Each structure stands twice: as structure tokens, then as C-alpha cells.
């Protein structure tokens with residue numbers, strides 16, 4: 001069987017890695033990796049392929065940054081000819097980025113089957129570009145591979161046919177469990193001189209938090225206040241660093257800004273943190289799997305099990321972020337939701353084989 005993976009942005013690469021590996025293990029598959037080029041900086045892309053030991057992409061569409069419409073259209077235009085030429089049995093698309101929805105549109109029009117990894121997540125917030133991408137991709141996909149039971153319910157509620165929905169669990173946790181021993185060898189905490197369970201780790205990059213300057217400054221002020229009490233480490237996404245003003249850098253005070261980190265270095269920092277402050281999707285899951293307190297700077301989450309079963313709390317208000325960060329204590333035990341067991345990609349591979 002010929003399987004074509006399409007990825008484009010940083011959070012896709014961690015999901016591709018275990019699926020690619022599981023399909024190699026099954027054998028008899030021809031795998032093609034198409035990188036759309038949505039992310040192109042070494043630190044946002046190539047570093048992840050090396051770090052996660054994914055073979056370099058067979059094809060790079062080199063679309064780069066642009067408005068959502070232009071970026072999505074460019075991917076569609078270039079991806080269509082790849083699909084026509086390669087004629088895969090299945091296309092695997094991951095997560096909720098622009099590359100995901102572009103691939104779904106192309107495949108559905110060409111009549112090529114598309115499987116969506118991480119299907120069914122819903123924040124209910126259509127001001128989030130990712131929510132639009134999730135809704136459209138799931139509507140068009142032929143196979144919806146879900147990470148949690150709430151996702152199954154969301155899809156049923158939207159009228160998706162039952163035989164298209166397959167609960168497989170969370171591939172991000174496959175990568176996490178696989179990578180933990182490697183992560184500790186990175187010695188990031190030692191290199192940064194920060195004590196185990198003694199620091200806050202921050203990532204912020206959502207348009208809703210960084211695109212309006214007042215909102216960004218109020219969040220940076222909150223981080224500066226946390227840094228008066230404990231070390232704060234902030235590997236910064238290019239979107240966010242591009243928007244920081246001199247005033248923002250001033251209010252950040254003692255916060256330590258780092259370049260975006262490769263996967264295992266970041267995982268080492270997550271696993272050792274006292275608290276993680278983030279607006280990322282993946283970090284909400286990783287902190288739950290590791291039992292690390294997480295404050296999500298959003299009004300909603302498409303990953304509700306991280307709140308109901310895990311360590312996640314929604315904290316959109318900067319003052320609340322400061323208060324909860326100072327109160328945060330490791331709660332010891334990590335409880336992993338169903339299917340967050342390191343075997344999700346294996347279940348995906350078996351599902352694909354059964355639907356060859």
C-alpha cells in the first residue's frame with residue numbers, strides 16, 4: 001500500500017514520527033512524506049526531523065508564510081499535482097494547521113482517501129483559525145482517527161458516519177513516551193542552571209494572545225511578575241518574538257527568552273517544570289501525561305480531558321495566571337486518559353491495513 005503523509009507545521013512533526021515508524025514496523029508499505037513548507041526555519045522544522053529521526057521529506061512544497069487564504073491556496077495548488085502524480089492509497093493529514101485543511105480539500109476533490117489523525121477535537125470557538133481547519137477537515141475526511149472519547153462524541157453530534165470514526169488514542173503521547181529517556185540526556189535544566197520543579201516554562205504564540213499589542217503587553221507583564229518569584233524560561237515562537245516591542249521586553253524583566261527548542265530539549269524542560277504556562281495544544285496534553293500543572297491562557301480548549309482528567313486549568317486572565325503560577329505545586333501522580341498509552345500509532349497502522 002502507498003501512504004502519503006502531509007505535514008507542514010511544527011506540531012505535525014511529532015505526530016508524523018510515530019505513525020511513520022509504526023508503518024515501517026508493519027512492513028510492505030511505500031511511504032511518501034510531503035512537507036508543505038508552512039514552517040521553514042531550521043528551529044521550527046528541520047531540527048524536528050533530525051531530532052525525531054524522521055526521514056527527510058521526499059517533497060517540499062516550499063509555500064512559506066502568507067495570509068491564511070494565500071497559504072492554503074498555495075498548498076492546494078502544489079499538493080494537487082503531487083497527489084495526481086503519486087496516486088496514494090491513503091493520505092494521512094495531522095492536527096489542525098492550514099496544511100491539514102488544504103490537503104483535505106485537495107484529496108476530497110480528487111477522490112483520494114484521506115485519514116485525519118487527531119480528528120474530532122472542538123474548542124467551539126470559530127475565531128480560532130484551527131477550529132475552522134478542524135471542522136472542514138473532519139467533514140471531508142474518509143477516516144477520522146480520534147485521540148479521546150470526547151472527539152468521537154463531537155463527530156457523532158455533527159452527523160459523521162459511525163464507520164468513519166475510529167478511536168485510536170493520542171499519538172503525541174506515543175512520541176512523548178518514546179522520547180522521555182532521550183529528553184533527560186539533553187540536560188537542559190543543568191545547562192540553564194534551573195532546579196527541578198523550581199521554574200515556570202512558557203510558550204505563547206496564538207494570534208488571540210500575541211496579535212493585539214495590549215493583550216501581549218499584559219501577558220508579558222504577568223510573566224515578569226512570575227519571574228520575580230521563580231525562574232521563567234520562555235522559548236519563543238517567531239510569530240511572538242516578531243511582535244515584542246521594547247516595552248514588552250522591559251516588562252518581561254527577568255524572564256529568560258530562548259530560541260524555539262528541538263523536541264527532546266523542550267520535553268526535558270516540560271518534565272522538570274513546577275508549572276507550564278501556555279496557549280499551545282500539545283503542551284496541554286504533554287503536561288497532563290507527565291502530571292505537571294498547566295495553565296492554559298485561553299477561554300476554551302479543544303482538549304477537555306486535560307482539564308477533567310489531567311492537570312490543565314484554563315486561565316485567560318493575566319492576573320489569574322500570576323496567582324495560579326505562584327500557587328502551583330507538583331501533584332505527583334500523572335493520570336493518562338484512555339488511549340494515551342504509547343500505542344496510538346500502532347492502532348492507526350492496523351486500521352489502515354484493515355482498510356487497504
Ligand code: UD1
Nearest residue numbers: 009010011038039040041044065097098099129130238239
Ligand atoms: C501554526 C498553526 C498553529 C500551530 C503553530 C505551531 C495554522 C493556522 N496555525 O501557527 O495551529 O500551533 O503553527 O507553531 O496553521 N514564521 C517564521 N518561521 C517559520 C514559521 C513561521 O518566522 O518557520 C513566522 C512568520 O512570520 C509567519 C508567522 O510566524 O508569518 C506565523 O506562521 P504561520 O505558519 O502562519 O502560523 P503559526 O503562528 O506558526
